[in-house]
Amino acid sequence: MAEMSQKTMETVQRWLNDPTVDEETKKELRSLENDPLELEERFYRDLEFGTGGLRGIIGAGSNRINKYTVGRATQGFARYILESHRGEGKPSVVIAHDSRHYSPEFAVEAALVLAGNGIMAKLYPSLRSTPQLSFSVRHLGASAGIVITASHNPPEYNGYKVYNSEGGQLVPHEAERVIASIQEVDSFAAVKKLTREEAEGQGLLVWLGEAEDQAFVDTVAGISVNRDLIASSLGEDFKIVYTPLHGTGNIPVRRVLETIGFKNVYVVPEQGQPDAEFSTVKSPNPEEREAFTLAMKLGEEIGADILIGTDPDADRMGAVVKNGQGEYVVLTGNQSGAIMIHYLLSQLKEAGKLPENGAVVKTIVTSEMGAAIAKHYGATVFNTLTGFKYIGEKMTQFKKSGQFTYLFGYEESYGYLAGNYARDKDAVLASMLICEAAAYYKGQGKTLYDVLQELYGQFGYFLESLESRTLKGKNGLAQIQAIMTDWRSNPPEEVGGIAVQEVLDYAQGLDGLPKENVLKYMLADGSWFCLRPSGTEPKIKLYFAVRGQSLEDAEKKMSNLSGRVMARVDA
Secondary structure, three states, X not given: OOOOOHHHHHHHHHHHHOOOOOHHHHHHHHOOOOOHHHHHHHHOOOOOOEOOEEEEEEOOOOOOEOHHHHHHHHHHHHHHHHXXXXXXXXXXXXXXXXXXXXXHHHHHHHHHHHHHOOOEEEEOOOOOOHHHHHHHHHHOOOOEEEEEOOOOOOOOEEEEEEEOOOOOEOOHHHHHHHHHHHHOOOOHHHOOOOOHHHHHHOOOEEEXXXXXXXXXXXXXXXXXXXXXXXXXXXXXXXXXXXXXXXOOOHHHHHHHHHHOOOOEEEEOHHHOOOOOOOOOOOOOOOOOHHHHHHHXXXXXXXXXXXXXXXXXXXXXXXXXXXXXXXXXXXXXXXXXXXXXXHHHHHHHHHOOOOOXXXXXXXXOOOOOHHHHHHHHOOOEEEEEOOOHHHHHHHHHHHHHHOOOEEEEEEEOOOEEEEOOOOOOOOXXXXXXXXXXXXXXXXXXXXXXXXXXXXXXXXXXXXEEEEEEEEOOHHHHHHHHHHHHHHHHHOOOOEEOOEEEEEEEEHHXXXXXXXXXXXXXXXXXXXXXXXXXXXXXXXXXXXXXXEEEOOHHHHHHHHHHHHHHHHHHHHO
């Protein structure tokens, strides 16, 4: 075991000697005794609890997600909840889970640890979406929420996300307290836990169901701005193909679309059922064209007007429409966001319901096109760091101060929310809104592609792209840090002949935002690019944005900008 550090050896031995660790887990670890590199990867650190919670590969080890790391995290979270609880009666936590391996088991594990700490766990018995969890925390007046999901990560991953009493993911100052609380849990023996029978008998484990499901569906459907029109005429012959990509979206998306009046919703049969292996796709990610292969085939067969897809926990939505040549085009998150802002704000204005103090919130890596449209309708635009938790935090600030009325928030990574019912992105709502917009414009003889071209003509040809490099494990983490250090200490003066006008280093805490390891370079022609290590995956992401006089001009600028930046990153 020469390649294993002394610390790792000691940690492995501690797991093997721990009476609270089951025999199956110990057997898995013993099977790896001739693979020191694998043991080093599994034990060189504790799985990091970031602002989004835990996310990692399933398996035995301190740097893996398993019932022990979930139990320890829940014990720390329970302490935080008990210290923070100010209301009357027992604190309570809503728990939901997706279709991944061990998601139901991890959800029950979390519930029984909460119960062991005297906290009531309100648990959904089968898969539910992340946005429904956010809604339910608010709707049921819970102290907090937990969702077991790894979003659109590969099948070997799972995750554990925690939510505050507002239904939002923890922002840094909250997460820091939870992390400190988890670090105090120095052994698995310190994790308090009841059996399922004890928890149910003491009223500390409560099962949620149809009443909560219906409340969520009714609330989302209530955001529709042209419900009567869809129900009376537009929904009759409008055809939607939908893929839930083997995840949690199937039932809520169909229920909401039917509720507002869509009659022809076709679910891709091969992808309708939950499947922890996501066996029909390379990645269950609606950001990728490949995820829509089967949906496009079905769309051609039935003559669909729009194709939509949601990721496994149904917080991200992707849409596919036909261009002028009748070919399928996958809309980017920025394009879908721009269309939805335009549709929502124009319809509210037409109905005389657009508030004077309306606000649209986006992230620092999201296109400026949506911002330009929002300002056109008189809305104030706010920028946040990447992560919907920051958009949720803004929503809560608006609600408390009354200074602004929240209208819409979105990220380029296919996350959208309208309405005040949740504090996380909602693919169920986004599916409804994009289909409603498509049906409305079809009534005017236009496709969403036509609408997008009109918006480009009016506001400019905005073009964005995203590049990422996956660098796994201990060495990958070091490489990502080296790239950030290089660009921070040696910023370019120009890129492709265009001067760099400003370097925004968000690690310094700019514009009143929390500190984050993000670099953004503003160029003289209005273009920009941004380097950001992912908080949930072993990746560094690079965002690029340009604005051209025409699509051709924008594409030329993009090729120049991204090509030169990526050449330096890869070098």
